[in-house]
Amino acid sequence: YATALASAPVLTKSATASAVFALSDRAAQRIEGGARDAKRTLTSALVGLLYFGPALHWWLAMLTHYVPGRSIADTLVKTLLGQCLFGPTITCVFFAASLVSVQGLAAGLARLPGKVRQDLLVTWASGLCFWPFVDLLLYRLAPVAWIPLGYNVASFLWTIYLSLQASRSVP
Numbered sequence: 001y002a003t004a005l006a007s008a009p010v011l012t013k014s015a016t017a018s019a020v021f022a023l024s025d026r027a028a029q030r031i032e033g034g035a036r037d038a039k040r041t042l043t044s045a046l047v048g049l050l051y052f053g054p055a056l057h058w059w060l061a062m063l064t065h066y067v068p069g070r071s072i073a074d075t076l077v078k079t080l081l082g083q084c085l086f087g088p089t090i091t092c093v094f095f096a097a098s099l100v101s102v103q104g105l106a107a108g109l110a111r112l113p114g115k116v117r118q119d120l121l122v123t124w125a126s127g128l129c130f131w132p133f134v135d136l137l138l139y140r141l142a143p144v145a146w147i148p149l150g151y152n153v154a155s156f157l158w159t160i161y162l163s164l165q166a167s168r169s170v171p
Contacts, residue, residue, distance in 0.1 A: 005145065013148045014053025020152045021048030024159030031164065043101035044094075044163060051093050052155070056148055059086050064144055072140075079135040087127050091120060091162065098166035114170045123165050130158060 004012040025044035029037060063081065067074050095115045100108035134154040138147045 001149070002145075005149075010054055010057050013057050013152070014049050016149065016152045017048035017053035017056065017155065018045045019048070020156050021045050021052065021159050024156050025163045027156075028160045028163035028167070031160070032167070039101060040098070040163075040167070043097050044159065047094055047097045048159075051097075052090060055086075055090065056151055060144075060147055070140060075136055075139040078139050079132050082135055083124075083128060083131060087131060088120065088124055091123050091127075092116060094162055095119065095166050098163075099170070111170050118170060119165050119168060123162065126161065127158070130154075 001012070022041050022045035025041045026036075029040070059082075063078050067077050067081075092112075096109065096112050099111050099115060102108065103111060131154075134151070138150045142150050
């Protein structure tokens with residue numbers, strides 16, 4: 001993994017995120033107890049591959065550039081920025097991808113504002129019970145090059161929840 005990370009960092013992080021998102025969705029589907037939905041799992045994998053992996057790479061690069069330290073204050077700034085900017089953005093992207101996958105481009109995007117109104121705040125609030133602890137742990141203790149892997153590991157649990165939230169119907 002370290003060799004792949006050094007030679008192709010974005011691709012490695014994206015492939016890892018894709019696998020994690022797919023496995024998380026499969027776990028969410030098992031929790032729901034319905035029939036296996038391969039299209040939903042593929043959608044989750046594509047969000048990991050095409051959005052989360054690259055976005056996490058560039059987000060962490062920007063954070064370490066503008067807030068390079070590991071002090072408590074620097075760690076809190078990174079955590080606050082992630083919770084206010086990165087988290088809600090990935091949640092909206094995940095919701096959009098889920099809706100488009102099920103309902104098609106036009107209908108899915110038309111339902112996105114309702115989905116955001118219905119579920120973004122509760123999902124974000126739930127994330128505040130999980131992600132700040134992950135942020136504090138990774139930003140303070142993990143070597144910078146390994147922080148994305150730490151996020152991908154934590155994302156396994158979070159994306160189960162996110163997948164369950166995304167699959168909720170919109171009134």
